Amino acid sequence: MSNEPLTIGMLGYRFMGKAHSNALERLPMFFPEAPEVERDVLIGRDEEAVAEAAERFGFNRTSTDWEAVVDEVDVFYNLGPNAIHADPSIAALEAGASVFCEKPLAHTLEDAERMRDAARDAEGTAGIAFNYRFIPAIQYAKQLIDAGELGEIHHVRGQYLQDWLADPTSPWSWRNDEEVAGSGALGDLGAHTLDLARFLVGEQAGDLTRLSGQLKTFVDERPVPGDDGGTLSSGGGDSTETREVTVDDAYTAQAEFENGAVGTFEATRFATGHKNDHNIVINGSKGSLRFSVERLNEIELLTEDDRGFQTILVTDEDDPYIDCWWPAGHIIGWEHTFVHENYEFLTAVAEGKEHTPSFEDGYRVQELLEAIERSDERGEWVDVS
Incomplete structure (x- = not known):
């Protein structure tokens, strides 16, 4: 080095x-x-x-x-x-x-x-x-799943809910342009959910093998930001000019994993009241867990000896990454996930090693995104094995 x-x-x-x-x-x-x-x-x-x-x-x-x-x-x-x-x-x-x-x-x-x-x-x-991937609670959840604490995986449910485009007067941006963005909520938000599902249950359930999907655009055109430089949160610009929206505002998908587990995924920019609600639920033969980015330091866990879900605060010094931050119970935030992933990536660079998630992982997610689009166009299940 x-x-x-x-x-x-x-x-x-x-x-x-x-x-x-x-x-x-x-x-x-x-x-x-x-x-x-x-x-x-x-x-x-x-x-x-x-x-x-x-x-x-x-x-x-x-x-x-x-x-x-x-x-x-x-x-x-x-x-x-x-x-x-x-x-x-x-x-x-x-x-x-x-x-x-x-x-x-x-x-x-x-x-x-x-x-x-x-x-x-x-x-x-x-x-x-x-x-x-680099949220301590997600890392902890993966350890539990890989250790078999949930048993055989049966269900994976992932949602990514936002509302910043629910107002039809919210201004057009490059994220509404297929030529620049590729897709809308599907690629911008769904990519995260599909990667997280693969990361969490890949060892136990395998990869996705087939899926079906639906895309929906609710607002077909949006005002172009005016001279005030209208932004995503501005509620619109001062211009009467509009541009066509050529991407999806929302998607839903059903999927199957190698072990037979079923997955349901969705993302939208029209879920009023949800700002950045990325959540995932995993049900297994011996237990279940739930996680939401809006409660980033917690997971809800049910194991076979529990009578109900227990809320676990993932902030102890022996939890992933936490020993580098604050004493137990002192929560960290969204921005810390970038510190963790930069630490892992730059360490791999300095040591001349591969980094995970890799471009291979990114390509696999891209295959899934593209398959959801094909499924929507054809109205049928698509093989992604």
């Missing part, structure tokens, strides 16, 4: 750029054994905006052209819109850098396949940012 800091290039400086930059800032304070990094170059199209973000996020310099700098860094973070995941990530891998890409892996299955193949041939480490 080199003693030199890993130089970081980051494409994207808004929501995910802020989340990952915050994680990099926190790493040396709470995970002193983590590899040392240097936030080298922040990349974005708007020169003034990216310069302002670079100053806040602690980057040395900026660029408006990823091609000009992709071969100058050790690690390339691709946090841009889905349609620009493939080419910059592949170029970085071919230049010898390690790559960390936000989910979903790409906006099409074809691009996801190109990225997977590039990662297979690359010297560097490639990882995809499924941050919910």
Whole structure:
């Protein structure tokens, strides 16, 4: 392992750029054994905006052209819109850098396949940012499931419920454009749920083998943000111009696992009253567990000796990652999941090892997303084994 800091290039400086930059800032304070990094170059199209973000996020310099700098860094973070995941990530891998890409892996299955193949041939480490895997309660739940505490898995239910587009006057954004996003709630939210299901029950139930799905768009066009720069929370812009919505607002899917377990999954941006309610329920022959991101430090667990569900606070020092944070009972938050996943990824980079979740995992989820779309188009079950 080199003693030199890993130089970081980051494409994207808004929501995910802020989340990952915050994680990099926190790493040396709470995970002193983590590899040392240097936030080298922040990349974005708007020169003034990216310069302002670079100053806040602690980057040395900026660029408006990823091609000009992709071969100058050790690690390339691709946090841009889905349609620009493939080419910059592949170029970085071919230049010898390690790559960390936000989910979903790409906006099409074809691009996801190109990225997977590039990662297979690359010297560097490639990882995809499924941050919910790194919640301590999720890690604890996986330990229980892998140890057989729930017995044979019968049911997996996953929901991701948000309401930020329930208002039809909420403004159009790139997330409403199939050419850029690939899909709507399906890829943006469903990718997380499908990955979490595979992660949690893969050892016990195997992978998914077939599924059926339905997609629904409730609002066909939305106002274009006006000069006030309307945002997702602004309730709309001041312009009367509208643009077509070409992605789904919600999806539902049924699935079957290798062991015969059944899965039901859904995501929506129209669940009024739900802000970021990502929840998963697993039922087995000996017990069950329930988890919701909105109660991130807890799981509800029923084992064969219990008469009812017990709420377990996953904040003890022997729980995953907790010994790096606060005393027992002092809860952590959503942003800490990014610290954990960055710690794991950068450690793998420094040690020259593979990272999980990998581009292979991202490609598998992309296959499932694409199959749900095909099922909706055909009105039939699709084999995904």
